[in-house]
Amino acid sequence: MTAGAVGRGAPARILLDCDPGIDDALAIVFGCGHPGLDLIGLTTVSGNVNLDTVTGNALSVLELAGRPDIPVVPGSARPLLRPTLDARDVHGEGGLGAARLPAAQAAPAGGHAVDYLIDTISGAPGEITLIATGPLTNIALAVRREPRLAGLVRDFVIMGGSAGRGNVTPAAEFNIAVDPEAAAIVFEAGWRVTMAGLDVTLQARAGEDVQDRMRQLGRLGADLLLPGLLGYRGEHAQAEGGPPVHDVCALALVAEPGLFGCDPARVDVETAGRWTTGMTVTDFAADPGARNALVAMSVDVPAFWDLVLDAYARIPAAAPVS
Numbered sequence: 001m002t003a004g005a006v007g008r009g010a011p012a013r014i015l016l017d018c019d020p021g022i023d024d025a026l027a028i029v030f031g032c033g034h035p036g037l038d039l040i041g042l043t044t045v046s047g048n049v050n051l052d053t054v055t056g057n058a059l060s061v062l063e064l065a066g067r068p069d070i071p072v073v074p075g076s077a078r079p080l081l082r083p084t085l086d087a088r089d090v091h092g093e094g095g096l097g098a099a100r101l102p103a104a105q106a107a108p109a110g111g112h113a114v115d116y117l118i119d120t121i122s123g124a125p126g127e128i129t130l131i132a133t134g135p136l137t138n139i140a141l142a143v144r145r146e147p148r149l150a151g152l153v154r155d156f157v158i159m160g161g162s163a164g165r166g167n168v169t170p171a172a173e174f175n176i177a178v179d180p181e182a183a184a185i186v187f188e189a190g191w192r193v194t195m196a197g198l199d200v201t202l203q204a205r206a207g208e209d210v211q212d213r214m215r216q217l218g219r220l221g222a223d224l225l226l227p228g229l230l231g232y233r234g235e236h237a238q239a240e241g242g243p244p245v246h247d248v249c250a251l252a253l254v255a256e257p258g259l260f261g262c263d264p265a266r267v268d269v270e271t272a273g274r275w276t277t278g279m280t281v282t283d284f285a286a287d288p289g290a291r292n293a294l295v296a297m298s299v300d301v302p303a304f305w306d307l308v309l310d311a312y313a314r315i316p317a318a319a320p321v322s
Contacts, residue, residue: 012037012038012254013154014251015040015041015117015130015131016039016042017045017113018042018058018132018133018134019047019049020048021048021095021133022091023159023245024048024058024247027250027251028062029064029312034307037251039067040120041070041073041120042058042070042071043113045075045113046078047086048087048095049086049091050086051077053095055108056103058072059103060101062106063104064101064223064317065220065315065317066315071109073109075112075113075138080137080179081179089233091233092231099231101223114142118149121152129153129156130156130157133158133246135176136158136160137178137182140181140185141182143185143189149189151191156191156192156193156194157195158195159197161173161175161176161198161269161280162280163197163282163284163295171270172280176278180277191292192294193292194294196246198246199297200299201245202244203244204244204249205242205301207241210309213305214312216320221312225312248308252307252308255307259300260296262296265283265284265294267295282295
């Protein structure tokens with residue numbers, strides 16, 4: 001079964017909740033470049049690095065992408081109940097690997113991400129696709145404060161979880177492991193969660209051939225894409241096939257759902273297991289009425305990279321440097 005996140009026609013209006021992060025940064029640029037996506041706002045959450053750093057990174061990436069007009073609204077600086085967990089060992093102290101972008105001229109928008117999410121989605125019922133590529137703290141707080149939110153989005157897509165093994169522990173993927181209580185709230189909120197987890201994102205690797213194509217993308221390639229990817233650390237980062245670009249998959253799934261193979265399932269989040277906290281327990285054999293998720297399990301990798309690199313090439317900073 002293939003995902004059906006959006007139909008053809010007008011660009012999909014996107015709200016992106018993120019924690020940039022190398023792969024978040026690449027996802028933001030894709031969202032700015034793909035003609036089928038209308039990125040109307042970003043909210044930030046502590047995750048890969050601290051809240052101030054991820055917010056600054058989001059602003060700098062938008063400026064490089066030629067979209068400083070998109071508002072960036074900071075959100076939660078810590079998980080709901082647990083101590084803060086970050087991924088500086090993977091993304092570097094600055095969050096963008098070896099990329100060093102100038103501080104943005106734009107400032108964060110006022111207010112809090114939770115209020116912005118509720119107000120923006122409630123103001124356009126059925127029109128906005130919500131995408132989360134970081135820990136789910138902001139989303140959980142939003143649906144707790146306004147439970148009707150689950151029925152007001154056009155669709156809800158996350159990068160997170162796994163039907164198999166994790167990457168922080170043998171059971172848990174990072175975005176879920178940071179705040180499993182928030183993830184449990186989100187999966188139980190009454191909407192269908194389209195989950196682009198490690199099962200599919202570890203297939204989307206930027207190998208040498210992809211990096212060679214990125215070298216043709218002017219300042220975008222030289223200043224962000226390549227130094228970001230080359231600065232990735234960790235078990236999966238520089239494995240055979242190149243580093244994966246996890247978060248880009250969530251936006252690509254909205255832009256071109258036919259590239260992905262997805263299966264309906266029941267997903268529950270473990271919050272109390274000694275060895276399994278943060279695990280997304282995925283039951284593909286659950287009763288159809290109990291299924292709350294659509295889980296991406298495969299992707300057409302060559303077509304995925306054609307899609308992504310075409311979107312990158314539309315960014316003004318991708319023009320050849322004269």
